Amino acid sequence: MYTQSELKQLVDKAIGNLTYNGEAARLIDPVRYVLSIGGKRIRPVLALMACNLFSDTIDDAVMPAVGIEVFHNFTLVHDDIMDQAPVRRNYPTVHTKWNLNQAVLSGDVMAFIANDCFLQAPPAQLVEMFRTFNRTAIEVCVGQQLDIDFETAKIISQAEYIRMIELKTAVLLAAAAKIGGIAGGAAAKDAQLLYEFGRNLGLGFQIQDDILDTFGDTKVFGKATGGDIVSNKKTFLLVKAMELAPAKTRKKLQELADLKEFDPEEKVKAVMNVYEQLKVKSVTESIANDYINIAFGKLDKVSANRKRKGEITGLAESLIGRVK
């Protein structure tokens, strides 16, 4: 059994060992840059842990796991263009450090580098893994589109919001777990349970993330609170508040969102007052917990020894508890 930190090291090493067509340094420099900034490598580590549930050797899962991480970083490079984000993980984004065209093109090549990783998978499982990955990649694009569409939409239902975060975030965690399972030789039923584990975990995680942005402790979580409110982001909290609020309160929320000039602190306070009246935080926490409980229930049903599930359980707990 590999520990989370061993697997992260293994992923970092495999990413460092990626070989590129080196004819155009300017194309590949941003790719190396983005991949070296790192992050927690949650998705590839999850894939390797899922493989390790069924198999002592995890070699067959390494390149697909790396492919998932490269794909994930490809989406970040292009999402940052669309969001005009200057910074990601405390480093300048590619379109800021280089320029727009470079971010488009170096992003593009990452999609094909991800393909290349899958094309190195063991022949017997290559096509099934690749199909799972590619269906997910298309879904992630759809999720990003829905996210963009929501920016200009007046009202979003809970179902619409859940579907957006499912596509934009949850399915990639789901695919990572499933692909790792396939590499480890999981039966179809177990591979699907792992998919559902990842999907529900992703949903719970994303809803929790919305709670943390507004209610989280800056010191503990290293994230400023209230940014979502200031920018009128359609979070689960806002969607839920609009659903629960009586007409008059809904109108007030809309007026707060429509303000052109405002004191950010006052706006955050006013919206949070509404959230408090409507008990939005506890309602939202309870929904996040439902997804998380479903996730652990799916993991429970996977036909692998309980002891073997320790690492993957720990990863999931650290993700939702934000302790690591």
Next chain:
Amino acid sequence: MYTQSELKQLVDKAIGNLTYNGEAARLIDPVRYVLSIGGKRIRPVLALMACNLFSDTIDDAVMPAVGIEVFHNFTLVHDDIMDQAPVRRNYPTVHTKWNLNQAVLSGDVMAFIANDCFLQAPPAQLVEMFRTFNRTAIEVCVGQQLDIDFETAKIISQAEYIRMIELKTAVLLAAAAKIGGIAGGAAAKDAQLLYEFGRNLGLGFQIQDDILDTFGDTKVFGKATGGDIVSNKKTFLLVKAMELAPAKTRKKLQELADLKEFDPEEKVKAVMNVYEQLKVKSVTESIANDYINIAFGKLDKVSANRKRKGEITGLAESLIGRVK
């Protein structure tokens, strides 16, 4: 044996029948738009013809051929962003008709739709076809990078220029021919000959295209002449002229390129005078013809009945002769 026009119809139909994840209309509308504008479908038709050299049924080649066309159009959508091109094939480009973000994201999903086409290839040949395609996709990105790099480079050698157009244009024609051959059951040697046929044809075609922009007849080819000179594009003609010119003439060419204000017609005339002195046109034509002759030589060696090669020969001739 299928004719070129039958194959084009078949490709158009298969593209029209592509199914998409339809949850986000705004994501897919630009994809349908770009793919419906069409063009001559040279690459997929070439792939189907290559398949038809070895096999009476071409079904196995259809989805990979469509995948190549979708990929090609993906590169056009993103290249048009990078070139800030307002029009392509007489229609507004995606970033003009929609916006930048939409062009990035709808372009992205096309890369995965292309993957999906390859994932529908016959299992026995899927991986070989996909590897050929994906290596090529990475090369095309490298070629686009070299093209961007050349814009700001002072002097480009003939070898550098040839390598750029090889990667940006020729390898995709090469891959199309090879992938079609693989689908038809070609032996490895024949698949490689088809690759070399497509590669050399692409090089000859691209060099000819440079000649036509400067020397072509607007009435016959429907293309204005001299645009490359006005915009200082590093064409084969310019690269060759800089190579052949004595120091004084080279300095003059550089001065013409450095002009900030100029009468376009006069600039074109002055540069064309230099080209005439140096016999750049005939030197360039001869090099293009060398590549084209090599291409037909490779096709000759492919182990298929001469009569069967009629359609593919016709396609190649129409491409370089610009008669269709």
